Amino acid sequence: MLDNNQLLRFTTAGSVDDGKSTLIGRLLYDSKSIFEDQLEAVESTSKKKGHEGVDLALFTDGLRDEREQGITIDVAYRYFTTPKRKFIIADTPGHIQYTRNMITGASTANAAIILVDARHGVIEQTKRHAFIASLLQIPHIIVCINKMDLVDYKEEVYNEIIGQFEEFSSKLLVKDIRFIPISALLGDNVVNRSENMSWYQGAPLLHTLETMHISSDINKVDARFPVQTVLRPQREGFIDYRGYAGRIASGILRKGDEITVMPSGFTSKIKSIDTFEKEVDEAYAPMSVSITLEDDIDISRGDMIVRTKNKPESAQDLEVMLCWLNNESAKPRTKYIVRHTSNEQMAMVKEVIYKIDINTLARSGEDKEMNMNDICKVKLRTTKPLLFDSYRENRGTGSLILIDPATNQTVAAGMIV
Amino acid sequence: MSKYYLNYLDELESEAIYVLREVWAQFDNPVILFSGGKDSIVVTHLARKAFHPAKIPFALMHVDTGHNFPETIKFRDDLIESLGVSLIVGSVQESIDEGRVAEEKGKNATRNALQITTLLDAIEGNKVDCAIGGGRRDEEKARAKERFFSHRDDFGQWDPKNQRPELWNLFNGKHFEGEHFRAFPISNWTEMDVWNYISRENIQIPSLYFAHERKVVWRNNSWIPYSEFLQLDEGEEVVTKKIRFRTLGDITITGGIESEADTVEMIAQEVSAMRQTERGNRTDDKRSETAMEDRKKQGYF
Ligand SMILES: Nc1nc2c(ncn2[C@@H]2O[C@H](COP(=O)(O)OP(=O)(O)OP(=O)(O)O)[C@@H](O)[C@H]2O)c(=O)[nH]1
Ligand SMILES: [Mg+2]
Numbered sequence: 001m002l003d004n005n006q007l008l009r010f011t012t013a014g015s016v017d018d019g020k021s022t023l024i025g026r027l028l029y030d031s032k033s034i035f036e037d038q039l040e041a042v043e044s045t046s047k048k049k050g051h052e053g054v055d056l057a058l059f060t061d062g063l064r065d066e067r068e069q070g071i072t073i074d075v076a077y078r079y080f081t082t083p084k085r086k087f088i089i090a091d092t093p094g095h096i097q098y099t100r101n102m103i104t105g106a107s108t109a110n111a112a113i114i115l116v117d118a119r120h121g122v123i124e125q126t127k128r129h130a131f132i133a134s135l136l137q138i139p140h141i142i143v144c145i146n147k148m149d150l151v152d153y154k155e156e157v158y159n160e161i162i163g164q165f166e167e168f169s170s171k172l173l174v175k176d177i178r179f180i181p182i183s184a185l186l187g188d189n190v191v192n193r194s195e196n197m198s199w200y201q202g203a204p205l206l207h208t209l210e211t212m213h214i215s216s217d218i219n220k221v222d223a224r225f226p227v228q229t230v231l232r233p234q235r236e237g238f239i240d241y242r243g244y245a246g247r248i249a250s251g252i253l254r255k256g257d258e259i260t261v262m263p264s265g266f267t268s269k270i271k272s273i274d275t276f277e278k279e280v281d282e283a284y285a286p287m288s289v290s291i292t293l294e295d296d297i298d299i300s301r302g303d304m305i306v307r308t309k310n311k312p313e314s315a316q317d318l319e320v321m322l323c324w325l326n327n328e329s330a331k332p333r334t335k336y337i338v339r340h341t342s343n344e345q346m347a348m349v350k351e352v353i354y355k356i357d358i359n360t361l362a363r364s365g366e367d368k369e370m371n372m373n374d375i376c377k378v379k380l381r382t383t384k385p386l387l388f389d390s391y392r393e394n395r396g397t398g399s400l401i402l403i404d405p406a407t408n409q410t411v412a413a414g415m416i417v
Numbered sequence: 418m419s420k421y422y423l424n425y426l427d428e429l430e431s432e433a434i435y436v437l438r439e440v441w442a443q444f445d446n447p448v449i450l451f452s453g454g455k456d457s458i459v460v461t462h463l464a465r466k467a468f469h470p471a472k473i474p475f476a477l478m479h480v481d482t483g484h485n486f487p488e489t490i491k492f493r494d495d496l497i498e499s500l501g502v503s504l505i506v507g508s509v510q511e512s513i514d515e516g517r518v519a520e521e522k523g524k525n526a527t528r529n530a531l532q533i534t535t536l537l538d539a540i541e542g543n544k545v546d547c548a549i550g551g552g553r554r555d556e557e558k559a560r561a562k563e564r565f566f567s568h569r570d571d572f573g574q575w576d577p578k579n580q581r582p583e584l585w586n587l588f589n590g591k592h593f594e595g596e597h598f599r600a601f602p603i604s605n606w607t608e609m610d611v612w613n614y615i616s617r618e619n620i621q622i623p624s625l626y627f628a629h630e631r632k633v634v635w636r637n638n639s640w641i642p643y644s645e646f647l648q649l650d651e652g653e654e655v656v657t658k659k660i661r662f663r664t665l666g667d668i669t670i671t672g673g674i675e676s677e678a679d680t681v682e683m684i685a686q687e688v689s690a691m692r693q694t695e696r697g698n699r700t701d702d703k704r705s706e707t708a709m710e711d712r713k714k715q716g717y718f
Binding site (some may be wrong): 005006007025035036037041045060062063064065067073074075076077079081086088100101103104107108221228229231232233234235237238241243245246247252274275276284286287288290301311325337339344351394395399400401403405408409410413 | 421422423424425427428429430431432434435438441442465466467468469470471472554555557558559561562564577578580581582583584585586587589592593595603605607609619691692693694706707710711
């Protein structure tokens, strides 16, 4: 049993038809993670569609419309395990129309594989996805230059595209970028080292994913405990039990810690940290626990328990990088519901500070309209103070979504600056 | 490895507990869809953990096809009693008797699709606004597309081409009157994870999952349990084999496999070497390439 193994969540990105789904199919196939009945089903569909061999993209493109059109529409999640690690893959669509689904898949990833078609090089959609990956602060990016089989496995092509990508990515904040030349279709440098590209000295993709250092990706410094719900069992043995249930967003909490409940500001001490099995002395992100305090304080969902010596910021006026996800454009001075940790309240976009041009990353202060797929820096005003850290420091307390109360749709994803 | 790092099974458990608590906080009247299968048993176990020391704060809902393994019903009733939660039963037989649905005819007839109407009626009739399921993304290619919080319109339908984006762990369960949600706390678990977890937590499961001498009929490439609901064809014969089931569904369509595994550990070992998916034995999924998607669009689990 793999009980001590780490989980790596990664996502695919890149323009439509660059080979993302094919790559995931290849990765699963060559790592022997495909079951016989799945293979048979995909073989027979491939044949029906007149495809030579197996269409590897069919392992993830599971919806009827996806299969008919040969594109990915929504994220597909796939799972596989090697002796070294356990993986959750989010295979996302490249089509610009479905950018919101790409963001869905990418928002929980520790690593992103960005594909580039060797024949076309870095294009606008590659840049959009690379930019979104950097905005989301995905710590590791692997750029796979794909379809090397179609450019005679030439090293010059590979180097040229690295140059194009680096020219763009030098303006992004990504800690760890690597490049791998591959053919997803034929399997070069996916699981097995390519015999066609002896000039490439680096590791194949799977090995890279297996050995990447990930344990430092969670914030372990700032203890933040958003209260999800209050547990009042009112049954024998627990008559006075009042536990604050939630998942630690970041940092470590210990029994006896001096804490402050925000926004009320009341202070107390942690009396116990409980799980179903037992009381524990300490708990850390991303554990789900129930906390009891020494004092009776009025606490409810949406409040945050933090260490008195290390509090988040609290403000009603925030600067946020906003990705607009809805075909209905943002309406000025309209109230949206903002959901942030377990907290929910109303908010208004007061001002669009600038919009980002995806190709050049230039900021334009002229165009104030927020349409689908636009990425803007905005001023957001909430009705009550929001308790947050900057997204850069803390994914859990720096992220928010906007919901349109008229339609209940999730219309925007925000990262607090 | 750093001391402050969860192993993957703990991480999946914590994620599921988070989802269950989110459901409780965001909805007025959620239920757990309880089939008696291992996945819904695991979800129920996780719900116990999520709200401990309080009781599970929602009812269990069972859509009863009438074609049950008898053991499933006993297992269900015992569990309800030990948890002290209430049970809502939606009966396919009643839907048939009331003329809401018509029974399929012929040898391969099943009540699988009929469950949709019964399920949606039970959801509407009990004013359920969120039905928590044990669906996992690794089960099937349409399920691989599910969100944790998955919207259903006022006809109970799923629109896979137009799902709400689901960012980070910020779930949007907002809905209008008449609409509901499905929530899938163990979305990210694989069959292997479920078995490892059952083993680690020592969770009780029906003995149908363990290898046993059973009366079966060879049909559609798998061993279908012999029951009063099965119409035998010419040439088909009832034989006794050591069989266990990988999934539990309607008794008429759930295929078993030959196995010697009679402990959870042996099952986990067997599953890790398996070359067929667990639903590979379910004739309901084999009816067409997009059988699951088509049913799910209409409101299936
Ligand atoms: N020759 C060659 N063709 C490839 C390679 N990788 C993918 N393809 C082909 O490129 C086409 C598109 O592949 P997909 O995997 O569906 O592309 P995608 O990036 O998933 O597309 P979307 O999800 O719709 O954005 C298919 O016809 C593949 O067979 C490769 O390495 N070499
Ligand atoms: Mg694709």
